[in-house]
Amino acid sequence: MNLPGWVAEASSFRDPNGYVYYWGGAPFRRINKEHEKHYERLLQSGLYEQLVQQRWLVPHQEVEAHSHPGDGAYKTIAPERIPFISYPYEWCFSGLKDAAMLTLNIQKKALDCGMTLRDASAYNIQFLHGRPILIDTLSLGVLEKDQPWGAYRQFCQQFLAPLLLMSRRDPRLNQLCLTELDGIPLRLARTLLGRHAYLSWSAFVHILLHSRCEEYSSVRFVKTATRDGRFSERAFRGLVDSLESAVDNLTLKQSVSQWSNYSTDSASYSDVSLQHKIQTVRHYLERSQAREVWDLGANTGTFTRMACQAGARVIAFDQDPICVEANYRQCKIERLDVLPLVLNLANPTPAIGWQNRERRSLLQRAGADTVLALALIHHLAISHNVPLPMLADLFAEMGVWLIVEFVPKDDPKVQLLLQNREDIFSHYTLQEFEGTFSRRFTIEDRTSIIGSKRTLFLMRRRSACR
Template identity: 35%
Template structure:
């Protein structure tokens, strides 16, 4: 009856599993005692009410508890979590998304420390987004440390939050490259090498990169001592709280100092849509979504999210995906703290996020997590043809696999100014990309419900429904 979540195996005090569509966590007695204490003093309820922590409650119903104990021999304590609509990972986030996840982690640690608890982990994989709102999901990370003047998870926080933000801010390193190449992040030695001999002395790096690197170099030259950081007890929280607040300010400065300059951050202006064309296109999309009422919409090549917001306004949950990081960054900045049902994602659909981690199952590939009743592929097909080198039949296969009901596609012919701009340095011939070829290819597994010529252009909008 129960299916263990592949990503939940590293914590010796418990693991997550799915049973009849509900999310549970089996927990060890020591963790159960800590969580019950947090519940008794009102801490857990307060964090859930603030929407900092995913909704969680102990399983107390006798029959269900008996079932779970039989299905999970040796485990006697269980917590049920609210189910999340969609799972995303840091290598699919923008800079401000990672920064907001970092701020949540720091705020949570500050609150816990003041109540006598701590986080033993500080990784962005413990944070998910509900639309554009970050939420912490790993109650197994709750700990009672032996000392409060230091945060044991500080090094992990630096490797997985601070360092990628520093690289994005000062070297334009992208988060996908940072996280996919190493799930545990990078160490200070890597950072000082990337920043160079002069860059490592930048004020923003001194406390969190250069000093740890120097201390590591120094410690390696000295005899090893057996004393561990936890060998003495300290209840003085002020040094740790000071550092946490310093890190919070720093994270916000790094994200605020990032200036989006993506090529496609203003596609409407770039491709020279007239107001009449844009209004007509918007009305066509609105009419289809109003008629179909899809629960989930996947907006591929969403740019800064004009049509993602339209779909959300009409009641759909939306995955807004674009390979241009800065377009997603602008979308997220505009929607954060609005309660929007839009999940922004940095994603190249011709090279989507793979399965990674242990046995390539620890983090699921995008295509196993993606859900869409309808796919929007507006002003996208010509990019897939020219930049992605995809044929029409491959594009048709892709859109068919991604949608469960239908798609809205914008056909852009080779004579279109944007198509010509993309191919100005290409010797390939695209004369075979015609309306008739498009109709013939997409009629294999889709029914053409409606065609609509975009005013003041040679573009054509198609409403396609999957054949039964």
């Protein structure tokens, strides 16, 4: 049933307790009668107020129900809107770790109030003002006496397993969650960890033994949690404490990558050139009156943080997880409204899940007013053979304003890209670049960077080009 102004959230069909929909573009959450006792306990126990005060749970207002389809409605709530929805397979190590720690902290608070997280999906966490926050109010339910944590396996698959693999093996292994929407299967995690599954107590217990018990009988595993087959609250708290210790002790072993020192590489910019570039970008940000910025190829975030400090909310993308990690940590220290994400622009996040609608693609989430593309064009045009017209189309789809840097073919970095391949890029010239991008954008300003052959442009999308 379709009603004017009513749009269902495509990812909200699995929960029998309610669903998310949009009315006039604003998000709402319907709560079904089956969830009444859980919702009332959440409010009466004081847990909701505690979580909202600590900014661990997205706040909401109870509102009048809209004429939406279906029977059995109990209440309708209007949660605070999350400006940009990201997914766990786009998060860096520390982002996923912070989300995991938040989940466990909420579980501990819930136990104090006689409640529990009935599921521990990483997709229930989003980032708001640079911090993780729980967005699924209906995941909190009344604690059933002597029952084990039903979300234990889910937590291990969606948080602990990818964190262990990123820490012990390779930070890129979080990308496995793109093909495993329910989290990395514990048996697969055990195989990929290899000897690390035996050397780490947390991996041994929560991954290796957990997966072995699943292979034989998950029921048998639960029943042996205590002598009499019951799972006491003390055992519950012990499990959560064990998981918390496991996550908290994990660190990212790799700290340097091919691109992590790019922003300080003197082969790209002298001190004078870099300062001129910074001044010019800052001026362009002011002219565009940027409020929501997408920084593409953000590296370790020098210009990301500049945009945020100028008053913009920034989503920063880079394909190097080490660069994203460094950016995330620095933004966390400075408490900036920045969300650094791992993304290969030549192969961006696709739409996946049920009917390819459950998780949105990058471009389905586009809507920035300003796009930064600094020291990026040559990588896409030469390393990935993407024609300039297609790059112009992409940027026009992402935002209204474009701050872009053209790096010419005789630049040392471009020469490095061409070192072991044939130069088939006769159209990669400044003149061709300006002509191509002028079809999608008006060029508001151009600046040659002092001491460099690179050029910065401020462009505005033509109104009919979206």
